[in-house]
Amino acid sequence: MSVKQPIAADEFQYVSTLVRERSAIVLEVGKEYLVESRLTALARTLEYDSLSSLIRELRTKKCPQLVNHVIEAMTTNETLFFRDxxxxxxxxxxxxxxxxxxxxxxxxxxxxxxxxxxxxxxxxxxxxxxxxxxxxxxxxxxxxxxxxxxxxxxxxxxxxxxxxxxxxxxxxxxxxxxxxxxxxxxxxxxxxxxxxxxxxxxxxxxxxxxxxxxxxxxxxxxxxxxxxxxxxxxxxxxxxxxxxxxxxxxxxxxxxxxxxxxxxxxxxxxxxxxxxx
Amino acid sequence: MNALIIDDSKAMRTILRGILVNLGFNVLEAADGREAIEQMELSTDIALALVDWNMPVMNGFEFISEVRSSNVYDGTKLMMVTTEAEMDSVIAALEAGADEYLMKPFTTEAVLEKLEILGISSVE
CATH class of the missing domain: 3.40.50.150 (Vaccinia Virus protein VP39)
Known part of the structure; x- marks a missing residue:
């Protein structure tokens, strides 16, 4: 897989709805960069040829394992020891x-x-x-x-x-x-x-x-x-x-x-x- | 407030200098421990020294041991910044008198967080 690709509006809408249904976490318009960044890395790890391929499979097959991977990728946040x-x-x-x-x-x-x-x-x-x-x-x-x-x-x-x-x-x-x-x-x-x-x-x-x-x-x-x-x-x-x-x-x-x-x-x-x- | 970066890599000194200048430090540089000792004798008001371990002439461990052999520089915080990442190395540096230890490679955030542990967030 090559460089990070921009996410299409309908793809973003699908991912944000899925994340909201499964975790109640809100991904508002403007957070496209976050979805692109997190899911491009996931697509690379899972050896999809593009972010769009990953989202296409997510939408068509609704594989629970893939859904879990996406939810985890979107809900895992930077942390550090003794934060603040x-x-x-x-x-x-x-x-x-x-x-x-x-x-x-x-x-x-x-x-x-x-x-x-x-x-x-x-x-x-x-x-x-x-x-x-x-x-x-x-x-x-x-x-x-x-x-x-x-x-x-x-x-x-x-x-x-x-x-x-x-x-x-x-x-x-x-x-x-x-x-x-x-x-x-x-x-x-x-x-x-x-x-x-x-x-x-x-x-x-x-x-x-x-x-x-x-x-x-x-x-x-x-x-x-x-x-x-x-x-x-x-x-x-x-x-x-x-x-x-x-x-x-x-x-x-x-x-x-x-x-x-x-x-x-x-x-x-x-x-x-x-x-x- | 003065900070001293001691590293034989010019690239590493440049990276660390950028971080410390952004915090408001006046930054001095040395390419080995001996040069650093000479810098400290000229500028006694050095608040912070970032110290590489592996350097020619005098390495970072020897530098820290020498600086901590008297109480002249008790007010200077010493942080080892090094590729030496074994437990024994960290313990040895702390026992020699290092106040903190940062392993290379590091992120800018990690440097800032370590400085905050030392009570340094920015310089007036």
């Missing part, structure tokens, strides 16, 4: 110490990373917990990672990162402490991998498998949904947040004018969200 420093400071300085006091009797904490992608966010949180809260090693900690993509969940379980990926945001001191070099890649040590469990989950679908949570990370995810779906997701998170629980959104995301039953709380330089009392 401030939420991790909020966890370390405010949210976790507060929860340790509140849950001192049960000694049980449940975390949910709602769109864990290839695992950089959950592993960053697990490293932060081990570095700063060693007392939690004796607690019952459940750390659930979910994603719409089974491929991403497999990557999260394996915890294997290329050199380019481990370079992104991971302090060298923590890299040598929590990762093992395996050939050209770096793998999270078993003590980290054992902290997490994975569940495939479409945020716009049913959430039967998510238990009540103390902390929900849903950062830089809501931006991909329309207001109706955002409202549904925020409502469902409200119902699974334990009393005193906290939700963390991305820096450009908010509940304001979408779900006013949340209150915005300042935590070590970040805004976090709790169910209004």
């Amino acid at each position: 420093r401030h939420p991790f400071e909020a966890l370390q300085e405010d949210i976790i110490p507060d929860l340790i006091k509140k849950r001192a009797d049960s000694k049980k904490l449940t975390f949910w990373c709602a769109a864990s992608s290839s695992g950089q966010e959950p592993y960053s949180v697990c490293i932060m917990l081990r570095e700063h809260f060693p007392q939690l090693l004796n607690w019952d900690i459940q750390f659930i990672c979910s994603d719409i993509s089974e491929l991403m969940l497999k990557r999260t379980r394996e915890g294997i990162y290329s050199q380019l990926e481990i370079n992104r945001g991971m302090p060298a001191r923590l890299m040598v402490k929590y990762f093992l070099k395996e050939g050209a890649t770096w793998q999270a040590k078993p003590e980290l991998r054992e902290m997490i469990t994975t569940r495939q989950l479409n945020l716009a679908g049913q959430w039967a498998t998510i238990p009540p949570c103390d902390i929900v990370f849903i950062r830089n995810v809501l931006i991909y949904f329309d207001t109706t779906v955002k409202r549904e997701i925020l409502g469902k998170i409200r119902r699974i947040l334990k009393p005193g629980g906290t939700m963390l959104l991305g820096g450009s995301e908010t509940t304001i004018h979408i779900d006013d039953e949340y209150e915005r709380v300042r935590a070590a330089g970040s805004w976090v969200y709790r169910v209004a009392s």
Whole structure:
């Protein structure tokens, strides 16, 4: 396959409708470049002779495996370790110490990373917990990672990162402490991998498998949904947040004018969200 | 604020210079560790040094060991930027006094993220 080709309007319409039906993610007009970029790379990987060939087969055969590949290609986003420093400071300085006091009797904490992608966010949180809260090693900690993509969940379980990926945001001191070099890649040590469990989950679908949570990370995810779906997701998170629980959104995301039953709380330089009392 | 790029590759110095100039640094360059030591003796206010490992005359590991052998340059952040990507190399550099470690090849984003770990996002 040669160079990237522009996507035709009807092809873009077909892909955006498919992605919206399967994931509720909105690809508005103007996002053609994103579809071209992601699906041209997929077409190359799957050895189609062009982007149009891939989309033609998608439309005519509707092969579930190909549909899954397309949904995964369109919903997988760039991520890095310790992305946006401030939420991790909020966890370390405010949210976790507060929860340790509140849950001192049960000694049980449940975390949910709602769109864990290839695992950089959950592993960053697990490293932060081990570095700063060693007392939690004796607690019952459940750390659930979910994603719409089974491929991403497999990557999260394996915890294997290329050199380019481990370079992104991971302090060298923590890299040598929590990762093992395996050939050209770096793998999270078993003590980290054992902290997490994975569940495939479409945020716009049913959430039967998510238990009540103390902390929900849903950062830089809501931006991909329309207001109706955002409202549904925020409502469902409200119902699974334990009393005193906290939700963390991305820096450009908010509940304001979408779900006013949340209150915005300042935590070590970040805004976090709790169910209004 | 001054930054020093130490690399025997002119191309690599040019790439890193572009990133640091965009952050507002005044950038100095050296092609080996010995030249870098001489630069540091002339300009004691170097806030950041990006250090390649494999260079002629004095390599990056020797440079870091020498710089950290006294407290004169305690205020200078040292980041190794190198193709040496083995665990032992990273550990050795950190133990010698490197503050961060970036493996080549890298992206501009990775450089900026590593600098943020060092508390450097831009220079006034």
